[in-house]
Amino acid sequence: PPATPQYRPSYHFSPARMWMNDPNGMVYVNGTYHLFFQHYPDAMVWGPMHWGHATSQDLVHWQEQPIALYPDKLGWIFSGSAVVDKDNTAGFGKNALVAIFTHHNDPEEKKKTNKHQYQSLAYSLDGGQTWTKYAGNPVLPNPGIQDFRDPKVSWNAAAKKWIMTLATKDRITFFSSPNLKQWTKESEFGAKLGAHGGVWECPDLFPLTVDGKTKWVLLVSINPGGPNGGSATQYFLGQFDGKKFTPDQAAPPTKWVDYGTDNYAGVTWNNAPNGRRLFLGWMSNWEYANQVPTSPWRNAMTVPRELALQRVGKEVYLTSRPAQEVAQLMQPGAVHLTGLPVKTELDLTTRLPQPLSDKMRLELSTAQLTDFSLVLGNKRGEELLIGYDKKANQYFVDRTKAGPSGFSAKFAGRHPAPRRATTAGADLTLLFDATSVELFADGGLTTMTELFFPSEPYTTLKLRSSAGLVISEFDYAKLAPDAN
Ligand code: FRU
CATH class of the missing domain: 2.115.10.20 (Glycosyl hydrolase domain; family 43)
Known part of the structure; x- marks a missing residue:
């Protein structure tokens, strides 16, 4: 290859x-x-x-x-x-x-x-x-x-x-x-x-x-x-x-x-x-x-x-x-946003440093967890979705269309995980590094690790919700092992 x-x-x-x-x-x-x-x-x-x-x-x-x-x-x-x-x-x-x-x-x-x-x-x-x-x-x-x-x-x-x-x-x-x-x-x-x-x-x-x-x-x-x-x-x-x-x-x-x-x-x-x-x-x-x-x-x-x-x-x-050592990797240019209502779709791309890094930490919190997905996308229409399904009370990662997956018939798919926390509010930490995302929800009570292989880097970051999600805090930090 x-x-x-x-x-x-x-x-x-x-x-x-x-x-x-x-x-x-x-x-x-x-x-x-x-x-x-x-x-x-x-x-x-x-x-x-x-x-x-x-x-x-x-x-x-x-x-x-x-x-x-x-x-x-x-x-x-x-x-x-x-x-x-x-x-x-x-x-x-x-x-x-x-x-x-x-x-x-x-x-x-x-x-x-x-x-x-x-x-x-x-x-x-x-x-x-x-x-x-x-x-x-x-x-x-x-x-x-x-x-x-x-x-x-x-x-x-x-x-x-x-x-x-x-x-x-x-x-x-x-x-x-x-x-x-x-x-x-x-x-x-x-x-x-x-x-x-x-x-x-x-x-x-x-x-x-x-x-x-x-x-x-x-x-x-x-x-x-x-x-x-x-x-x-x-x-x-x-x-x-x-x-x-x-x-x-x-x-x-x-x-x-x-x-x-x-x-x-x-x-x-x-x-x-x-x-x-x-x-x-x-x-x-x-x-x-x-x-x-x-x-x-x-x-x-x-x-x-x-x-x-x-x-x-x-x-x-x-x-x-x-x-905790992962925090040492944070690069200058961190972004902190508060009070983000998501009505159908909220495009955060332009509020983050450009081009979007593929090595980053995102932290999201909400006082009222409901249906949503965070979507990374590129010009080819490839999309990686990470979110929550309220009816099923499950977090999920959907890599069905995240990139070419012809190398294995077992790769593409939407993968759920039970939510264990019973609080109305939720916090999520997401770590991205080129081809992987690690989701730590509710202080680590639900964890998901997933690979994806986009044919070109994701350039957009959007939040979607049909249920009126309000993100109380959103934090972005680029992560890299060396100073820039
Ligand atoms: C698990 C495993 C182990 C074994 C090793 C061989 O992935 O199958 O049980 O020791 O890999 O590489």
């Missing part, structure tokens, strides 16, 4: 070249956020997996680093996590970084035994720059489960052990270890709970606080079977006692981290400072990730997000907001 520099995101991480999928090994140490990722450095499609590597001091400026882990005789390097071994439990060294990942071996063996995925270690004694694979790999052999992968490991202070949360086909299996090398199975969760439209992948387990109490959040990505097709990440809320996850409700309703089509395999940073629970996902979908029309790279990550819990009536929801 021809090079498409206009599709390159600026503040979202994308590899300089070639293929990327899941975020891996996210860990914070010595002032640096590490982001490893599923990477095939030889093609723009999925293939023999490596761990690519990028680092950041602030979550919004990323430097790509040399490849951290290459395939070896035990297999390709699938998804996993990384920890700081402060007490040298594994014996690799005090404060060693230890990566725990899935080795995926010869597909021929898969057909015979189902034992083709198992967990292995690598360590770094130089803050993540170079890695050595552990000579005793694998540390967790496969008992014969076809999908046995994506270990997320973290230290459990109560149990005084490492806990591994592992995706095992249609359920999560928890293992514990004193030293990252010997693992004991503790329990299983979820074979009959939640969404099961596809295989379970890339889990995460962490505590958050709500109503002054600790609740444990279990993230489980599934593919396919997402709310708008293909890949998506569900979550469960409950208690974890160091051995077993017990959900709050016997039959919990399925809840999704993000209702858009393009946020998958997301997990949180280990060892993040100040108790922050920082999340980042792969901003794509297995339905078309191998076909999206970008070159010479394919796929990007979401913006880093701060997770929290919020109660609404009887339910508790996971909320996502852009990490």
Whole structure:
């Protein structure tokens, strides 16, 4: 495919070249956020997996680093996590970084035994720059489960052990270890709970606080079977006692981290400072990730997000907001408008700096939420719609006509998301970066991430409403990683 520099995101991480999928090994140490990722450095499609590597001091400026882990005789390097071994439990060294990942071996063996995925270690004694694979790999052999992968490991202070949360086909299996090398199975969760439209992948387990109490959040990505097709990440809320996850409700309703089509395999940073629970996902979908029309790279990550819990009536929801560091990207020329009545259509284009940036943050609030759409358009008649449908009580992103979508029959469409807030008023934050929009509604109670590929940049921004929407505040800021 021809090079498409206009599709390159600026503040979202994308590899300089070639293929990327899941975020891996996210860990914070010595002032640096590490982001490893599923990477095939030889093609723009999925293939023999490596761990690519990028680092950041602030979550919004990323430097790509040399490849951290290459395939070896035990297999390709699938998804996993990384920890700081402060007490040298594994014996690799005090404060060693230890990566725990899935080795995926010869597909021929898969057909015979189902034992083709198992967990292995690598360590770094130089803050993540170079890695050595552990000579005793694998540390967790496969008992014969076809999908046995994506270990997320973290230290459990109560149990005084490492806990591994592992995706095992249609359920999560928890293992514990004193030293990252010997693992004991503790329990299983979820074979009959939640969404099961596809295989379970890339889990995460962490505590958050709500109503002054600790609740444990279990993230489980599934593919396919997402709310708008293909890949998506569900979550469960409950208690974890160091051995077993017990959900709050016997039959919990399925809840999704993000209702858009393009946020998958997301997990949180280990060892993040100040108790922050920082999340980042792969901003794509297995339905078309191998076909999206970008070159010479394919796929990007979401913006880093701060997770929290919020109660609404009887339910508790996971909320996502852009990490506060995103505000550092604001460029001069921000626009603040107030009291905008939308009668059928309000064209805001000329009230914003020209030409319209494709890397921007919009914030809208209203005292009375009703039907509306925000429409980005270009001279070719391509339109991206983001809005709210009052009757259905749903936010939506409609990319049906956002640009050519012939690369995949699964791409075009209108995608709804339930509104969780019950307030009359609403606030929306929208982050745009070349080919993506991330919607955070009602303080992050509803989140949608969606890709779009206009054949030329959008030049107009309009608000439409047939129901008399009044926008109380509208804020525009251009976002860029460098000062203009
Ligand atoms: C999720 C996933 C993981 C696996 C990796 C392989 O997108 O399928 O389960 O480890 O991608 O690249």
